[in-house]
Amino acid sequence: xxxxxxxxxxxxxxxxxxxxxxxxxxxxxxxxxxxxxxxxxxxxxxxxxxxxxxxxxxxxxxxxxxxxxxxxxxxxxxxxxxxxxxxxxxxxxxxxxxxxxxxxx
Amino acid sequence: xxxxxxxxxxxxxxxxxxxxxxxxxxxxxxxxxxxxxxxxxxxxxxxxxxxxxxxxxxxxxxxxxxxxxxxxxxxxxxxxxxxxxxxxxxxxxxxxxxxxxxxxxxxxxxxxxxxxxxxxxxxxxxxxxxxxxxxxxxxxxxxxxxxxxxxxxxxxxxxxxxxxxxxxxxxxxxxxxxxxxxxxxxxxxxxxxxxxxxxxxxxxxxxxxxxxxxxxxxxxxxxxxxxxxxxxxxxxxxxxxxxxxxxxxxxxxxxxxxxxxxxxxxxxxxxxxxxxxxxxxxxxxxxxxxxxxxxxxxxxxxxxxxxxxxxxxxxxxxxxxxxxxxxxxxxxxxxx
Numbered sequence: 418x419x420x421x422x423x424x425x426x427x428x429x430x431x432x433x434x435x436x437x438x439x440x441x442x443x444x445x446x447x448x449x450x451x452x453x454x455x456x457x458x459x460x461x462x463x464x465x466x467x468x469x470x471x472x473x474x475x476x477x478x479x480x481x482x483x484x485x486x487x488x489x490x491x492x493x494x495x496x497x498x499x500x501x502x503x504x505x506x507x508x509x510x511x512x513x514x515x516x517x518x519x520x521x522x
Numbered sequence: 523x524x525x526x527x528x529x530x531x532x533x534x535x536x537x538x539x540x541x542x543x544x545x546x547x548x549x550x551x552x553x554x555x556x557x558x559x560x561x562x563x564x565x566x567x568x569x570x571x572x573x574x575x576x577x578x579x580x581x582x583x584x585x586x587x588x589x590x591x592x593x594x595x596x597x598x599x600x601x602x603x604x605x606x607x608x609x610x611x612x613x614x615x616x617x618x619x620x621x622x623x624x625x626x627x628x629x630x631x632x633x634x635x636x637x638x639x640x641x642x643x644x645x646x647x648x649x650x651x652x653x654x655x656x657x658x659x660x661x662x663x664x665x666x667x668x669x670x671x672x673x674x675x676x677x678x679x680x681x682x683x684x685x686x687x688x689x690x691x692x693x694x695x696x697x698x699x700x701x702x703x704x705x706x707x708x709x710x711x712x713x714x715x716x717x718x719x720x721x722x723x724x725x726x727x728x729x730x731x732x733x734x735x736x737x738x739x740x741x742x743x744x745x746x747x748x749x750x751x752x753x754x755x756x757x758x759x760x761x762x763x764x765x766x767x768x769x770x771x772x773x774x775x776x777x778x779x780x781x782x783x784x785x786x787x788x789x790x791x792x793x794x795x796x797x798x799x800x801x802x803x804x805x806x807x808x809x810x811x812x813x814x815x816x817x818x819x820x821x822x823x824x825x826x827x828x829x830x831x832x833x834x835x836x837x838x839x840x841x842x843x844x845x846x847x848x849x850x851x852x853x854x855x856x857x858x
Contacts, residue, residue: 432815475815475823504819 419515422522425490427480427497428454429507434478437497441482444493447521452479458506477506483514483522525852532844539649541642542840544738548745549836560743568736568743569808570708572641573662575729577712578721580660585717587657594788595798598780599661602802603669606633606773610765611676617761623677627814627821628762630673631830632769634806635666637705638744639838641737643800646843647793652850652857654793660713665801667700670810674817681820696817705809744807748832755828762825766833770803774842777802778849785854792854796846803842805834 427437434451441449454477484490494509501507516522536542551558560568584592610629614620640659647654674696700706715721755763780802781795790798811827851857 430815432812475811 418517420485420517420519422483422485422514422516422519423487423490424512424514425480425482425484425493425509426512427482427507427509428456428477429480429497429501430505431476431478433501433505437480437501440496441480441493445486445489446482446484446493448482450481452481453477454479458508483516485519485522525848529845529848532848533841536646536840536844539646540734540738541645541741544741545745545748545836545839548742548747549749550745551742552746552749558742558746560739560746564739565743566704568740569637569705571729571732571736572740573637573705573708574712574715575725575733576637576640576644576659576662577709577714578716578725578729579656579712580658580709581713581716581718582722582725583656583716584660584713587655591655591788591790592657595658595781595784595790595794596661596664598784599664599798599801600668602773602777602780602798603633603665603667604672605776606769606802607669607672607676609772610673610769613765614761617759620759620761621821622680623818623821624758624762624825626673626677626680627818628765628826628829630670630814630818631810631826632765632773632805632834633665633669633673634810635662635801636804636807636835636838637662637709638737638740638807639800639804639835639843640797641733641740642839643797643843645734645737646847647796650847652793652796652847654791654797658790658794658797659801660709661798661801662709663701663706666706666806666809667697670700670806670813670817671696673814677818677821696813699816700809700813703809703813744831744835747807748836751828751830751832754824755832758822758825758828762829763833766829767837770805770834770838770842771845774799774803774838774846778846782853792850792857795854796850799846799849800838800842803846804838805830807831807835 429437438449438451456477490511497507497509607626607629610632611626614622614625614629640662644659671693675693701710716725778795778799781790781798784790784798785792785795807830810830811823814821814826815823
């Protein structure tokens with residue numbers, strides 16, 4: 418019943434939300450999940466959006482995308498590293514997952 | 523000597539005035555490690571109410587104004603916005619070890635306008651009984667947008683960079699993006715409502731009455747943020763702190779000069795001249811940073827947000843407002 422697939426997680430600045438979500442769909446992903454997150458990394462501390470005053474675009478977001486085709490994931494990750502992460506904060510990692518309703522991925 | 527005493531007296535008065543006191547209170551709470559926070563949604567609502575009030579007042583005033591009175595100050599506002607960026611580029615180019623993109627982003631933010639500073643200036647003038655044309659504060663986007671866009675275009679011109687995921691940002695795209703920003707949209711919506719809807723009642727009974735109270739909340743929020751941002755400035759060159767202290771005052775003088783020119787040419791009032799000076803002196807805390815983060819990604823946000831929110835806004839409110847009211851009293855005998 419369960420089928421193997423890849424989950425790609427992208428944590429980055431909210432200012433990139435529109436361009437990344439469009440890019441994911443352009444690359445053939447059928448959907449994604451989006452979270453508001455916060456945390457601390459090498460870049461600096463990112464307060465979660467609930468804190469006042471920080472312009473909202475400076476908070477962090479987390480995309481989760483599940484796809485079955487690993488080549489799509491590699492393409493997305495290399496485009497992000499080349500185009501976004503020289504200047505914007507960003508973390509990307511993948512995990513193996515198992516999904517049902519396989520036609521959705 | 524009398525002038526200096528008068529100015530110092532005004533600064534002390536400003537410190538005691540509610541606006542700056544709230545700002546300092548917020549900063550003090552933050553400095554003491556308080557967990558006090560103004561939730562983001564409240565902050566957004568506060569900015570919305572302030573700018574709707576500015577916009578509606580502006581729209582209603584445009585109805586009564588002659589077009590010939592408005593267009594020259596509007597043109598001057600745009601010229602001031604671009605001029606501030608060019609001057610900033612000149613300043614930062616002279617300095618060693620300052621990245622051009624950091625300098626341009628900072629200059630762009632200082633050319634842009636702060637709704638909080640503008641609201642504080644309006645309240646200050648109303649309290650002092652100095653009249654100004656209601657449409658002058660609504661010149662906000664005429665200065666804000668040209669400043670941000672010229673900074674971004676100059677930065678792109680200086681450094682051909684790869685666009686994030688190939689989303690090209692031409693001048694028109696940038697203008698559209700700025701117009702859609704939450705602050706400018708609230709202001710333009712207010713102007714449209716002031717122009718076309720008979721919204722006098724809701725303006726007087728709601729927005730106008732809420733204005734001082736909501737401004738005080740915004741001041742506490744900005745005070746908290748100012749303290750947090752000053753710490754970030756430590757990681758960048760001291761030239762940014764120097765710029766952040768001097769730029770609001772220099773820019774205010776440029777704005778005052780253009781306001782005085784508009785006074786001579788089309789009869790802009792002394793109060794309008796002060797507001798134009800404060801628009802020039804102020805720097806964006808809210809709508810500018812995200813626009814610049816998207817437009818000049820190679821610039822370090824700590825440099826421009828630290829300079830602007832950490833130092834520029836407190837200087838504009840504490841020093842520039844009393845300074846240019848005092849200057850106006852010298853230049854325009856009718857105010858005395």
